[in-house]
Amino acid sequence: xxxxxxxxxxxxxxxxxxxxxxxxxxxxxxxxxxxxxxxxxxxxxxxxxxxxxxxxxxxxxxxxxxxxxxxxxxxxxxxxxxxxxxxxxxxxxxxxxxxxxxxxxxxxxxxxxxxxx
Numbered sequence: 001x002x003x004x005x006x007x008x009x010x011x012x013x014x015x016x017x018x019x020x021x022x023x024x025x026x027x028x029x030x031x032x033x034x035x036x037x038x039x040x041x042x043x044x045x046x047x048x049x050x051x052x053x054x055x056x057x058x059x060x061x062x063x064x065x066x067x068x069x070x071x072x073x074x075x076x077x078x079x080x081x082x083x084x085x086x087x088x089x090x091x092x093x094x095x096x097x098x099x100x101x102x103x104x105x106x107x108x109x110x111x112x113x114x115x116x117x
Contacts, residue, residue: 006107013082023070034070078110
């Protein structure tokens with residue numbers, strides 16, 4: 001179970017790396033509103049023609065993701081660490097199944113420790 005979750009965690013971290021740079025906080029309302037600049041995100045990644053990622057970014061689940069994770073001062077979790085600090089590692093592991101599997105096992109252990117400290 002934890003290894004499957006780790007695979008999805010890694011996949012979404014790779015898909016969404018750099019998303020925080022495209023978050024904009026609008027403060028003209030009583031409560032700040034967080035918006036995601038989809039065109040900037042797709043442009044900086046060179047994925048303007050990617051139908052799958054475009055549909056993911058337009059979905060309600062992603063809107064909830066932005067609302068939940070967009071706040072500038074919230075506690076950092078494992079997903080945030082992957083997106084912010086593990087990008088170079090994941091790029092270096094591309095094509096090397098052993099390293100990818102080792103990383104997935106490490107993530108699964110961290111997920112297990114979150115549930116059962």
